[in-house]
Amino acid sequence: MAPSANPKSGIQPKSIPTKDVEPMAAMAHQGKALPGIPSFDSYAQQRQWQLEHMAGAFRVFAREGYAEGISGHISVRDPEFEDRFWINPLAVHFGMLKASDMICITVDGDVVGGNTEGSINAAGFQIHSSVHRARKDVHAICHTHSVHGRAWSAFAKPLEMINQDVCYFYKAHSVYSDYGGIANESSEGQRIAKSLGDGKAVILMNHGLLTVGQTVDEAAFLFCLMERSCQVQLLVDRTGLEKRIVSDEEAKYNFEMASTPDTLYVEFQPHYRYEEYLSNGDFKN
Structure with missing residues (x-):
């Protein structure tokens, strides 16, 4: 069913593309x-x-201001041994x-x-x-105590689909x-x-954010996006004005086209390459 017109604005909605489109090809003009x-x-x-991209992700997180004392970690599952993962010191x-x-450690x-x-x-x-x-x-996990993630976590509420980018989390995040x-116990x-x-x-109440992915690039991009989405949500809510929520149909389409492992990997590459440029790749050593 096509979305209906908004009687207040008089704007006629655009139809959602229905034909099958490959997400990676759709990202660039002429496929x-x-x-x-x-x-x-x-x-x-x-x-x-994996380790180079893990270190690169940490450099991005540092520049974004996600470091807080000794809190925060990224892990990446070892490609050869399923029961092992790498984590920061x-x-x-x-x-x-x-x-x-x-450091490489087993799940035990x-x-x-x-x-x-x-x-x-x-x-x-x-x-x-x-x-x-x-x-x-899941091959990678990101968790830090970022500022806006902590602020939004105090409400114990999911993010609303109030813009195109947050739709990357459409029906794919929880609270x-x-x-x-402090999670010192396994329970x-x-x-x-x-x-x-x-x-x-997942938004961790009174704690912060956690994102996952098939690559560290995917998990890291999602973390950066979720942190900014929390900031946007807080800014929008502060106005007290009526919000226009993206429809389920449009949000689902956005999610399907932009939130695949490959597209999210690609989304992170400009950030990774910028850190590589700034540091002459010293984090790869």
């Missing part, structure tokens, strides 16, 4: 699609690529992290590789291990409203994983 997630000849090559600023700083808590001299955030381990256990399709303090991590369900993101 000249950008390259998506790369493939690799070996686990070693893929592992190094405790008490190292996001803006200083390099690929060689990351055994450090098995990487920077074995580093410490791991206990709460971070509980959250990330629980999500990696629960979601075999964890059973805050249990808190398990409850967070359960609240995430099969979605792309």
Whole structure:
């Protein structure tokens, strides 16, 4: 069914495209699609690529102001061993992290590789291990105590579809409203994983945001987008004016066209390459 006209504005709505369109091809004029997630000849090559992009994501997070003391973590599942993931060391600023700083740990808590001299955030381990256990399709997880994410989390409400970009989370994010303090116990991590369900993101009441993806690029882009979406929501709500919500039909179309693993990977590449340019790629070491 086509959307109806708005009687207040007199604006006739545009029809939603109905024919099948490949999301990656639709991103560029005349279907000249950008390259998506790369493939690799070996686990070693893929592992190094993942660690470089993980470190690059931390540099982006540092520039965006997401660092807060020793809080915040990104994890990436090892490409060869399903029960292992890589995570950042405790008490190292996001803006200083390099690929060689990351620590490899099993979901049971055994450090098995990487920077074995580093410490791991206990709460971070509980959250990330629980999500990696629960979601075999998830290869990367981002969680920090970003400012606007924390502010919006106080309401324990999902984001509204008030603009095109937030539709990337259409029916794909949830709210964890059973805050249990710092997640030093496995039970808190398990409850967070359960609240995430099969979605792309969860708003943690009185805590912050958590996003997931098939690549660290996807999870990182979604985190940046969710943080900005929280900021936009707070700005819009502050006006007290009547909001116009994107229709379910339009929001669903936006989500299907822009929120695939490949498109979200591509969305992050300008951010990654800018950090690479600014630092001469030093985070890859």
